[in-house]
Amino acid sequence: MKKYNWAVLGCGKIAHKFISDLKLLPNAKLYAAASRDLQRAKDFAGEWGFEKAYGSYDEMVNDPEVDVVYIATPHSHHHEHTLLCLNHKKAVLCEKAFSLNGKEVAEMIDTAKANNTFLMEAFWTMFQPSFQQAMEILKSGELGKLKIVRSDFAFNAPFLEDKRLYNVELGGGSLLDIGIYPVFAALTSLGVPKTVKTFADFSPTGSEESINIIFKYADGSLANLTSSFAAHSPTQTEYLCEKGYLILNPRWFTPTNITIMKEGEEPKTLPKQHREGWGYQYEAEHVMECLDQALIESPKMTWKLSQDLIDLLDRIRIDAGIFFGDRDKNIFSEF
Ligand SMILES: NC(=O)c1ccc[n+]([C@@H]2O[C@H](COP(=O)([O-])OP(=O)(O)OC[C@H]3O[C@@H](n4cnc5c(N)ncnc54)[C@H](OP(=O)(O)O)[C@@H]3O)[C@@H](O)[C@H]2O)c1
Known part of the structure; x- marks a missing residue:
């Protein structure tokens, strides 16, 4: 070895x-x-x-x-x-x-x-056993077609204007720090959306503090995503499908377990698959x-997934009016 x-x-x-x-x-x-x-x-x-x-x-x-x-x-x-x-x-x-x-x-x-x-x-x-298991279940088709993804990640972070979370110079704002996770959840299950709509609220430094994002896909599927530094959320991801639903339970992006409901059956929670470590x-x-x-x-x-993710975050930022000064020069005119 x-x-x-x-x-x-x-x-x-x-x-x-x-x-x-x-x-x-x-x-x-x-x-x-x-x-x-x-x-x-x-x-x-x-x-x-x-x-x-x-x-x-x-x-x-x-x-x-x-x-x-x-x-x-x-x-x-x-x-x-x-x-x-x-x-x-x-x-x-x-x-x-x-x-x-x-x-x-x-x-x-x-x-x-x-x-x-x-x-x-x-x-x-991407590498959590629970996330991989969720992707396999969705792909297997046993829940039918995925129609809606609901995902959140929020916590109340103290307002410290020089620190990373609120400092625009350091890429501050909830979107790139934690909103990236709900965006990842939608991208890895439904792909790149046709339409992006957002509402955002900003902190006194001008950094984005809370954001709600809606994606609409060519086939009518939807994603409803939230991140915030102003409030606490359960931090879970729900995949709503034609024949049932699957929930990546809180905190969904870390090692966790899955709850699954199939039409006509009671929801059941699957055992957590995880070994020692964070x-x-x-x-x-x-x-x-x-x-x-x-x-x-x-x-x-893959590089394509990372590129798709950041390109989608750029589209969200343009809709919400979240800019990183000179770093974004010449970029947003492309959209
Ligand atoms: N995957 C996850 O679960 C997870 C969780 C939290 C954060 N993150 C990511 O990890 C990155 C770091 O987050 P963190 O919470 O660890 O941040 P942090 O505690 O503020 O640490 C960042 C470190 O970067 C270095 N640094 C270099 N230039 C800097 C500058 N101009 N200003 C401030 N620090 C500078 C400093 O290390 P030295 O002084 O030692 O050089 C500093 O301790 C972020 O991109 C964040 O999104 C990921």
Whole structure:
């Protein structure tokens, strides 16, 4: 079994959770922690048992022993940091949202191709056993045709104007942070919609705080999606079909279980299929399977899916009036 030297780029909140799951995998070596601040890198490395600590991202990508980098910076920095790693031939697993807009994601994918180096969006939901099970049931046709998807993700986040969630410079707003999950639920089950309609509300910094989104599809199917930093929601996804329904129970995007109702029968809840960890171990395991096969693109979380997702988020942002300043220049005229 080949062991891979992992590096983490950005020692923030999610990096801690991801690394606690990475530690569970026998073919992953916790090799390097990189932060803008050397002491933070040392503290992170010490806490989790990394071999190296770097006080800059540049130093880390210049270490020839690093095989694969987990990028855990704010979405505003994913484009820059992904290009940095790929141009140093480091395989990349980059957190969602993959970047701020579709043009930037296209450049990231082009850079992976140009360097013949692996790149995948860290969309962990795709790899949850419960999500995979839901997709299989829907595809099997036992519930008939899928007509409506209802999905939400909301929590009341304290208003801290400099922090990532409300800071427009850092890609703040509920849509790219948590609304991306309901959008993913609709995209992976119904595909790319014909029509997008939205209503959004904004915080005092100008960041989007709450959003309701409706998709309509060419065949008449619908999706009704919500995200918010102003209120709490059950955080579940409901797939409403002609012969019954399927619910990915709260918190639907993490390891969870499924409730299924077939016409004329009582709803039944299926047992949860999950092993130790938060749920990040599945995507990390998949990355190493891809590297074992010398792939540069995941066959599950494909580049096309990431591109479709961010392009759809761009369409939503245009309808809702959510802009990221100069970063969006020349992009929105295309629509
Ligand atoms: N998959 C999931 O379940 C999940 C959950 C939460 C978040 N996320 C995603 O992960 C990313 C990071 O989220 P987080 O909550 O971990 O953020 P966070 O705690 O704010 O950490 C982000 C880290 O990025 C680094 N960084 C580099 N440039 C920065 C800048 N200009 N401003 C602030 N930080 C900067 C910092 O690390 P150093 O100072 O050490 O360099 C910082 O600690 C986001 O894109 C988010 O969408 C995913």
